[in-house]
Amino acid sequence: MTTKDIYSQSEHHMKRSIETLKENLMKIRTGRAHTGLLEHITVDYYGCPTPISQVAQLGLADARTITVQPWEKKMVAVVEKAIRNSDLGLNPATSGEVIRVPMPPLTEERRRDLTKVVRSEGEETKVAIRNLRRDANNKVAALVKEKGISEDDERRSNTEIQKLTDKYIGEVDKLIAEKEKEIMTV
Template sequence: MDVKTVIKETKPRMEAVIEDLRRKLATIRTGRATVSLLDSVVVDYYGVPTPLNQMASIHVAEPQLITVQPWDQSQLGAVEKAIRNADLGLNPTNDGKIIRVPVPPLTEERRKQLAKQVHEIAEDHRTAVRNIRRDANERLKKMFKDKLISEDDEHDGLEEVQKLTNTYIAKIDELAKHKEEEILRV
């Protein structure tokens, strides 16, 4: 194993953190209806916890309205209950065929809460990137200690890992900033 291998293994791990951040940020409400808003909803489907998007058609009918149509009509009540219990601040209604989920405009207080939530999610992901950096640095130091690489190689490797870390933390900051602007935009 050499320095390039450590770098090559570190980069996809950091990329995975960015993808996870994108998914989590997509589920945060911005006052506009999006299908990703319901990504976190899990329905008790005959005793099996099932993601809503695997058992229903979800559409944005209007900028402030999401419609959900379960493939199994007998699950309307369970789907409605799951959306209500998902703590998204949404109040679905069921007309016997389809569930309508109006997305109310965000209050100023709710916008600030969501912006704070974005900060917390971003910080968790920054920590994840730093943990990956720590793992890579420990591997490089161990390789040097075991005389598998030279001191110069170790130094270059540590520098390269730090550059990767800076790049990915900047991506996290950028994604969080955009999401926060989207939430606070009135």
């Protein structure tokens, strides 16, 4: 394994950490409706847990209402129950074959709680990125020990890995700031 391999492997894992953070932030509810809010909900489809987006069409009726239209008529009750039982605290209403999911407005206290959750998610991602940096630096140190690279190469590699870490930590900070702003906007 070369230092380039270690660097590219670390970069790949750091990108995955950022993607995971984006997915987790998408699940955190703001005052506005968006279909991504329901995408992690699974529905019992003929005995098999299936994502809601594979059994129904998700759409927006307006800024505060998500519409869910199951492709099969008998799935309406199942989908409605799955949304109601999710951890999102939503109360869907069925009218015919369309399920309407109104987004209740957030209170100031709830907004503050959500920003704490967002910061916590960001901190967990930062810790994961720092752990990836540590692992990469340990691999480089092992190469030095095996006489695979010189100590100068080790310092250069550690500097490059630190720059990569700083870049992704900055990206986490940016994502967290955007989400906090989105949550606090009334």
